[in-house]
Amino acid sequence: MASFFDLKARKEAAATNGSPSKAPPPKETLRLQPWVEKYRPKNLSDVTAQDHTITVLQRNLQSSNLPHMLFYGPPGTGKTSTVLALAKELYGPELIKTRVLELNASDERGISIVREKVKDFARMQLSNPSAAYRAQYPCPPYKIIILDEADSMTQDAQSALRRTMETYSKITRFCLICNYVTRIIDPLASRCSKFRFKSLDQGNAKKRVEDIAEKEGVKLEDGAADALIKCSEGDLRKAITFLQSAARLVGALAVKGDQEDGQDEADAMDVDVKDAKVVTVKSIEDIAGVIPDKTIEQLVKAMQPRSKGLVYEAVAKVVTDMVADGWSGTQVVSQLYQSTIYNEEIPDVKKNKITLLFSEADKRLVDGSDEHLTILDLSLKISNVLAGA
Amino acid sequence: MALLVDKHRPRSLDQLTYHKDLSERLRSLAQSGDFPHLLVYGPSGAGKKTRIVATLKELYGPGVEKIKIDSRVFQTTSNRKLEFNIVASVYHLEITPSDVGNYDRVVIQDLLKEVAQTQQVDSGARQKFKVVVINEADHLTRDAQAALRRTMEKYSPNLRLILLANSTANIIAPIRSRTLLVRVAAPSETEICAVLERSGKLEKWPVQRGLNERIAKESGRNLRRALLMFESVHAQNEKVTDTTPIPPPDWEALISQVAGEIMAEHTPAQILKVRAKLYDLLTHCIPPTTILKTLTFKLIPKTDDALKADVIKWSAFYEHRIRMGTKVIFHLEAFVAKYMRISEEHMMMEDF
Numbered sequence: 001m002a003s004f005f006d007l008k009a010r011k012e013a014a015a016t017n018g019s020p021s022k023a024p025p026p027k028e029t030l031r032l033q034p035w036v037e038k039y040r041p042k043n044l045s046d047v048t049a050q051d052h053t054i055t056v057l058q059r060n061l062q063s064s065n066l067p068h069m070l071f072y073g074p075p076g077t078g079k080t081s082t083v084l085a086l087a088k089e090l091y092g093p094e095l096i097k098t099r100v101l102e103l104n105a106s107d108e109r110g111i112s113i114v115r116e117k118v119k120d121f122a123r124m125q126l127s128n129p130s131a132a133y134r135a136q137y138p139c140p141p142y143k144i145i146i147l148d149e150a151d152s153m154t155q156d157a158q159s160a161l162r163r164t165m166e167t168y169s170k171i172t173r174f175c176l177i178c179n180y181v182t183r184i185i186d187p188l189a190s191r192c193s194k195f196r197f198k199s200l201d202q203g204n205a206k207k208r209v210e211d212i213a214e215k216e217g218v219k220l221e222d223g224a225a226d227a228l229i230k231c232s233e234g235d236l237r238k239a240i241t242f243l244q245s246a247a248r249l250v251g252a253l254a255v256k257g258d259q260e261d262g263q264d265e266a267d268a269m270d271v272d273v274k275d276a277k278v279v280t281v282k283s284i285e286d287i288a289g290v291i292p293d294k295t296i297e298q299l300v301k302a303m304q305p306r307s308k309g310l311v312y313e314a315v316a317k318v319v320t321d322m323v324a325d326g327w328s329g330t331q332v333v334s335q336l337y338q339s340t341i342y343n344e345e346i347p348d349v350k351k352n353k354i355t356l357l358f359s360e361a362d363k364r365l366v367d368g369s370d371e372h373l374t375i376l377d378l379s380l381k382i383s384n385v386l387a388g389a
Numbered sequence: 390m391a392l393l394v395d396k397h398r399p400r401s402l403d404q405l406t407y408h409k410d411l412s413e414r415l416r417s418l419a420q421s422g423d424f425p426h427l428l429v430y431g432p433s434g435a436g437k438k439t440r441i442v443a444t445l446k447e448l449y450g451p452g453v454e455k456i457k458i459d460s461r462v463f464q465t466t467s468n469r470k471l472e473f474n475i476v477a478s479v480y481h482l483e484i485t486p487s488d489v490g491n492y493d494r495v496v497i498q499d500l501l502k503e504v505a506q507t508q509q510v511d512s513g514a515r516q517k518f519k520v521v522v523i524n525e526a527d528h529l530t531r532d533a534q535a536a537l538r539r540t541m542e543k544y545s546p547n548l549r550l551i552l553l554a555n556s557t558a559n560i561i562a563p564i565r566s567r568t569l570l571v572r573v574a575a576p577s578e579t580e581i582c583a584v585l586e587r588s589g590k591l592e593k594w595p596v597q598r599g600l601n602e603r604i605a606k607e608s609g610r611n612l613r614r615a616l617l618m619f620e621s622v623h624a625q626n627e628k629v630t631d632t633t634p635i636p637p638p639d640w641e642a643l644i645s646q647v648a649g650e651i652m653a654e655h656t657p658a659q660i661l662k663v664r665a666k667l668y669d670l671l672t673h674c675i676p677p678t679t680i681l682k683t684l685t686f687k688l689i690p691k692t693d694d695a696l697k698a699d700v701i702k703w704s705a706f707y708e709h710r711i712r713m714g715t716k717v718i719f720h721l722e723a724f725v726a727k728y729m730r731i732s733e734e735h736m737m738m739e740d741f
Contacts, residue, residue, distance in 0.1 A: 034425070034545055036567075075563045104539040112466070152535040179563075238566035241425075245569040248421050249414055289557070289570045312697040316689075324575040324610040326431035328557040365558045368527075369709045370678050373685070377705035380698040 035244045036237050039212050041085045047078050048236065049204035053195045057086060064140040068165060068174045070189060072181040073197025076235030079177045082197075083146055090144075092137035095129055104148035114160040118145060122168040143172050150176040151183035158185045165191050199234030202226075209239050218247040219278045227281040231288035245287050246279045291327050296335050303379055305387035315383060319376045329371035333361055333378065340382065353385045393620045394613055397588050400454075402443045405436070406587070407580040408573065415440065415571070419447040424516070426541055427551045428526070428565065431573030434611030437553050440573060441522060449480040449515055456483075465495050475500075481520040487528035494532040501537075505544030518549050526552035527559040534561045541567050575610035578602070584612060585619050594623055599631030607635055640675050641683060648687035655729040660722065667721050677717040681708050681724060688728065696735055703727045 041047045044054055044061070053071075060066050071079040087100045101121045103113075122145065129139050147153070165174050165188075176192060178184055206225050213220050232239035285292075299322070302314035322332060337358050341351060361378040365371065399405045402412045418424055429437050445453045459475045471492055476483040482504060486493035504519055523529070529537075541550060541564075552568065554560060576584070585601045600622070608615035618635055626633050637645075647666050650659060670680050685704040692700055707724040711717055 034542070037542060037545065076566055148539060149535055152532065232566075235562075235566050241566060241569070245425055248418060248423065248425070287569065289572055312689075312694065324432055326435060326572045326574045328430065328572075330558045364705070364709045367709060368559055368712050369705070370682060371556050371558065373682060373701065373705040373708050377701050380701055384698055 034241070035212060035216065036240050039215075039240065041078070041081050043089050044082070044085050047082050047085060048208045049200045050078055050082065050197055053082065053197065056195070057082070061086070061089065061138065064138050066140070066142070066144075066173045068169075068192040069176070070181070070184065070192035070194045071175065071177045071197060072179065072184075072194065074199045074234065075179060076232070076237035076239075077197040077199055078236065079197050080148055083144075083175050083177065087144055087146070090138055090140060092133065092139070094133065095137070095139060098127060099143045100146065101143070102146040102148065111154070111156045111160050114157045114164070118161070119164055121145060122164055122172040124171075126171060141171070144175055145172060146175045146177065148177045149179075151178035151180050155185060158188055162187050162191070200236050201234075202229055205229050205232075205234065205236055205239060208236060209243055212240060213243060213247075213279075216247065218243070221278050221280045224279050224281050224284055227284045231284060231290055242284055242287050243279070246283050249283060249287075250279055289328060289331055291322075291331055291335055295322065295325075295327070296332075296339055299332075299336065299379060300339055303383035303386060305383065311383050311387075312380065315379045316376060319372065319379060323372045323375070329365045329375055330362070332375055333358060333365065336378075336382075346386070350385050350388075354382055357381050357385070392617070393588055393592070394616045397591060397616075398439055399443060400446065402440075402447055405440065405443060406584055407576045408436075408440075411571070411573065412440070412443075415444045416447055418569075419444055422516070424448065424518070424520075424549050426545075426549055426568040427571055428554065428557065428560065428568040429551065429571045429573060430527075430554045430557050432575045432611070433555060434608075434613035434615075435573045435575040436612060437573045438524075441551055441553065445481055445520060445522075448520070453478045453480050455479070461500075463489075463492075463495050463499055465492055471495065480516075481522060483522040483524065485524040486533060487525045491530060493530055494536050497529075497533045497536050497540075501540050501544070501548065505540065505548040508547060518545075518547050520549045520551060522551045522553065524553050527554035527556055529559075531561065534564055538563050538567070576612050578605040578610065581605040581608065581610065581612055581615045585615060588616065588619065592623075595629070597629055597631050597633075600629060600633060600635075604635060607637075640670060640673065643670060644680065644683045645687055648684060648691070651688065651725060651728060652691050655733045660725055660729070663725055664718070664722060667718060667725075671717060677711050677721060678708060681711065681721060684724075692732065693735060696731060699731055700728060703731070 044058055047054055069083075071083065073079055087096055091099045101118070103118070121143070124143070126141055126143065129137075133139065150158075161174070174192070176184065176188065181189065181194070206229050209228055210220065210225050213225070228239045228242055232242060295318075299315070299318045302318045303311070305311070306314075340346065340354055346354070357378055361374055364374045402416050405412045427441075429441060431437050442453070456476055456478045459477055461473050461475055463471045463473055465471060469492075471489050473484075473489055473496055482500075484496070484500065486496050489496055501521060504521060508517075537550070540548075550568070552560070552564075557565060557570065582598075582601045582605050585604060586596055586598075589596055589601075601619075604615050604618050604622070608618060622633060622635055623629055625636060643666060647663055650663055650666075653659070667680070671677065681704060685700065688700060689697055703724060707720045707727070710720045710723075714720060
């Protein structure tokens, strides 16, 4: 916990140092930034809740020798943030441009690119930083190539990397980032030291969200932070995006009354947000696309065993309405899952069978099957199991 | 003469008649000067596109209505040339990447980067960023979606994306966590009636409340369909009353015929007969999912209660097969055969 307080103090210091010296124009551009980018951790110790990984990396940092790295974990856990923060700490703002190459799936990354661009960069000799600069940042004698979203690289491209990684290991380190470590071919994985990013636990994520809310002057209703964390399922980026959207909605509505023109509007809004507007649990659930409990209850009720024709009519009606209301199929499946699996009244044997059905339905939805039919089928099958067949 | 759907399409957020709070929310987003990436989803005919166009107008003013169509040529890595149409105004671009099938990644990468790296030229523009509207985002390949990820973050000062999709199931989680989800529900039947009434009034057609209600019911809460039906009823009949029959689209009529034939006789010869009709539907570019779904829901009322769950089960099963397989007709026929089989079995059971 000490590190957390430390972090806060540091940030406050940064804020007080930064704001008076900076002229208004950069502030304007900052405002337009998504908060996800704005609050990306500036250094390693800022990264939330990945203690193990961070300690290892910091130790590496001190010895100023890095292995090739492979970061993997679910989205929104801070993989990209960590490596960017690491690069910043290593090289500082000036050197980072020449020493770090970041490639992600939005760049062409076929085999030809690996052969040319990556190889060229890996081969390049290092420039020497000035002594003064070196005193400020460690500037170790190697470059870093970040391959973000490496699991979307083709097998060929990955195998083309193999030799490159070894040949130039004196002056280049690779950092691969991916969601699914299984999609990285074995020869590559065995050349890297792996870091698993676990999905954020509730406490840490909540603290971070509340922290940001405080800095942006957004008031959270009691329980709103919890709702944010629940809706985002351990994905901090999602939580922050939701927070920003929610804040925008309530904040911007307040401005509408006293609108002036373009530039002043921004300032007016900042003041207004501080005044009264509160982000409620409901607005967050709205944004996250969570289906109201009432609708799910209706469906569950319709599924209760009755004579066959009646069940079909009832279920079909609820499902048709749900589909027309535009609720997403995956959301229905996951929420229905929560409500059935945690229902104490259903015996375990039946739950067993029901889980199988859920797995089938999820697979179909991901394959792009029609949502209406899939959900109708799922509900009818569950009701069949419930009836004891 | 334009169709009613286009003629009476609302042009601004004020004119939208239903989901008032959603319009209000979009307006406040547009005015806050700090517009997020949007993922708009909802069933077809719910008014997603209309709403987005209205929001764009709120963002940039009337300039967005002056659109032109560009044809661009992209080159894939294997030097294949792709022709691609872009609908563009000074402020926004509208693309349908699924047009180019598997090569959508190339288009996304090239086009978005190009847009993102150029600043807004018009200094009088209200917003600094350009908006790219991506239609049918749920048909984007995984590769193309992966290509969007970093682009959305990196170029956020110059670029905002609006993704339009029918469902969020096929959108990968990283994209979903980067966008603001906006759900557009289909209008309720009363809302459809209100719209029909308004359109009718603008056209100076006599109001037939009963007819409107029936259309709303028939349309399955799809406003576009309701308006088209409304217009076709009025076009085909000189004098419209509450009881005027609503002509179904001809493909739907054909599917009802198929359903009738399936019910009439459960024999292999009958399957052959049905096959011809199914082929007919397929060659007229009716999507196989629509055929199967409509067929299922036409069969259900004629089926014994005990079998309904089974029919849905197999329908969902074969629909999945259609998605995964390559030859559509196999699975459609398999469904027909399966249906005949289970209903025959059921009848045998009852006889005993």
